[in-house]
Amino acid sequence: MTTSFKAQALQVLAIEAEAVSQLARFIDDDFERACQLIMDSSGRVIVSGMGKSGHIANKIAATFASTGTPAFFVHPGEASHGDLGMITKDDVVIAISNSGETGEILTIIPVIKRIGAHLIAMSGNPSSTLAKLADVHVCVKVDQEACPLGLAPTASTTATLAMGDAMAVALLNARGFSANDFALSHPGGSLGRRLLLRxxxxxxxxxxxxxxxxxxxxxxxxxxxxxxxxxxxxxxxxxxxxxxxxxxxxxxxxxxxxxxxxxxxxxxxxxxxxxxxxxxxxxxxxxxxxxxxxxxxxxxxxxxxxxxxxxxxxxxxxxxxx
Missing domain, CATH: 3.10.580.10 (CBS-domain)
Known part of the structure; x- marks a missing residue:
């Protein structure tokens, strides 16, 4: 039984590693345009996603915020009931949906457009409704999920998270974000103590x-x-x-x-x-x-x-x- 667990785990890691490796093909002009949209913005980055994509979106927003790009997560369901008021025309919205057809996400797109905020779509389907409505689409397509049923988001969420990290670090370097800047946003942690304490x-x-x-x-x-x-x-x-x-x-x-x-x-x-x-x-x-x-x-x-x-x-x- 233990061998079976180990074999399955190794297969999952292999599939997810391959999914991340294949993302290199999507670091293209669209990725460049997405980063430039954020760099040129005078507002914040709002990251949104539903279900498992929502958990990934929350983490991506946190990574942006701690590396010099002001960002926060907005739940698309809550956005339809008042939270859209947190978004301004100066902001950039990153909407995450693997299928690009998530209803809660598509519902708020017209309002985001009306507000005047820029929209970056991050999905695994370049032909999806979300991709077509966005100013820029960043593709995170994977060949297969690590779930043997092909149902539970596994490789797709890992790939999306990795793409978010790639974007955050690219922006970090472009902004000249330093170790001291990082420490200022982490004063309570061990990293902050090491970088700030004199x-x-x-x-x-x-x-x-x-x-x-x-x-x-x-x-x-x-x-x-x-x-x-x-x-x-x-x-x-x-x-x-x-x-x-x-x-x-x-x-x-x-x-x-x-x-x-x-x-x-x-x-x-x-x-x-x-x-x-x-x-x-x-x-x-x-x-x-x-x-x-x-x-x-x-x-x-x-x-x-x-x-x-x-x-x-x-x-x-x-x-x-x-």
Whole structure:
């Protein structure tokens, strides 16, 4: 029985992969015109579909919206009962129907035309009523459904979703949509945190920064490290400029060298020319630097090379950057 399940699943994947692969033949002048219609529009993209096509339309609208093309989904049934009021003449409507003959979609087409919005049809039938009424038709025809009965939308919905992704990404590139733009629309997710969070947002500052003077002993530095709990301390001169850092790693390295921690100056065992970062550095960039240099913490300095903050891997973990 398990073998039968596996064989059927592999067949479904093969059919759907072939359906997506065959879409390349429909990336043509009509696809280009559809993208240009959206680029030239001063309004939003409204995506609509019924049944399974409606679920795909909802996802396509979400992908558009998160990649720089303002968009939302309108249910064609609800559109006939008031939701058409959300569509303006400046908008572009993408109507999705595999057959191109879905009644709920065709019912709202005359009103969309009367409003003056442009209409892009996405269907598997270039000769359908929907295709003929549209300003542009983007074909998503598939040779067969993955459903052995040929009834349940499977390969056709996969192909439509892939075509929507192709359109969204083509528009993303045309708009010069950046990773920072993407993060601005995803501030609550892990991607947003990685792309937006800066060291000034996660660092310990003011009195929480571990700092000792160059005149301090090893013992005084250890007491400062223990009090601040970051596994390191900055060493500064009388003007407050950073001269070096002393870390847990440095402590382990000097343990067998029999230093008198009471009388030995911290400058004798500190790491000069230590790795630092500016407060506006992206937390994700700092993480990459720390991993490359195999260090667990960073001193954050201002333009005068004075320590204004400190952070370690645990801070990045708490902030959701790791």
């Amino acid at each position: 060291l000034q947002d996660v660092m310990h500052s003011d009195s929480a920064v571990p700092i000792v003077l160059v005149t301090a002993s090893i013992k005084e530095a250890l007491l400062e490290m223990s009090a601040k709990g970051l596994g390191m301390t900055a060493i500064v001169d009388s003007s407050g400029q950073l001269q070096g850092v002393f870390t847990d790693g440095d402590l382990r390295r000097i343990l067998d060298q029999r230093y008198d921690i009471h009388d030995t100056a911290i400058t004798m065992v500190m790491t000069p020319d230590c790795i630092t970062a500016a407060p506006e550095t992206l937390a994700a960039e700092a993480l990459k630097m720390m991993e490359q240099r195999k260090i667990n913490g960073l001193i954050i300095i201002d333009a005068q090379k004075k320590p204004i903050g400190a952070m370690n891997m645990h801070d990045l973990l708490k902030a959701g950057v790791l």
